[in-house]
Amino acid sequence: MAFLTSLSAWFVPALIGFILIHATFKRVPTYEMFVEGGKDGFHMAISIMPYLVGMLVAIGVFRASGAMDALVAVLQPVFHAIGVPAEIVPLALIRPISGNGALGVMSDLLSTYGADSFIGRLASTIQGSTDTTLYVITVYFGAVGIKNIGDSLKVGLLADLAGIVAAIVVVSLMFAK
């Protein structure tokens, strides 16, 4: 497990190093390309701002009213029996529907329970390990005019469920509760 944790630390720097060495050998104007790509990143960060504000305020109201605690208290016995913290349920519900909405839920969990808590790490892993099924279906099929989506939604949601279960198992094994 210690090996896997240090592998996590080496992964990003190693990938960046490899990309830069490869690009330099291929005589790519690295710095200029970096700046060009960075501009897209800036626009992306600004465009998710309304999503985050909307979702964080809704969760903030839901949490401050005490409704979140009530919901978690109701779900607790069921999920506790299978070793899943009930606090994670809202994230699992929103993840397949809205990626940026889920980012808001995840941020709320990190700020409430701490980034290094079990819930914080589990939320981070769930957020990172699956994509937004409904968004993908809407955009990809909408763009080319597919009206009968067949089994797409079922396949996508079942795959999301498998990813979330995998996240719970892996995080439980790698990090102590």
Add this chain to the structure above:
Amino acid sequence: MINYIWAFMFIVGLGYAAWNGKMEAVNRAIFKAAEEGVTLSLGLIFILIFWLGVMKIAEASGLLSAVSKLFKPLLKRLFPDIPEDHPAMGYIVTNTVSNMFGLGNAATPMGIKAMEALKRLNRNRPTASRSMVTLLALNTSGFTLIPTTVIAVRMKYGAAEPTDIVVPTLLATAVGTLSAVLIDRYFYYRRQKKGRDD
């Protein structure tokens, strides 16, 4: 769907607060959370600029297309309906590899191009073909090498090692993607069987 969930949180929250006498706390939460949303997205700018910058280099150096070549034989097996060297295959490979490197902006146009090509293969019917469902399954399971946005948010909330979730995320996403492929196959064979029974 997201509209209902979003409004639900507000309406239930406001109702619950009225009943519980928690209106003051709700007022504070509204303004605090709105501010948090802005600070958070500003806090993501640095990593998105950096990461998309680095990935642009990988794209320009041809690293992305080299990785694509590597993955082509594997992806071909997932799409047995697509004829050899059909343009759809090229788009699918680029779409998958862009997703792997966290380039959502590059992945989406390629995915749409792939869908257009698949629709032509399906004689322009408005029905999702087998390959379309498979491509969608691959995209929704979201195989990503490095979850950059998540790392940035973890950094902002004071994680000791913001990247310590990279390996667990990789494992979970691998299981998710593998399941997506298997579930997709299962539903395909079920459709085949049903078709024969009818």
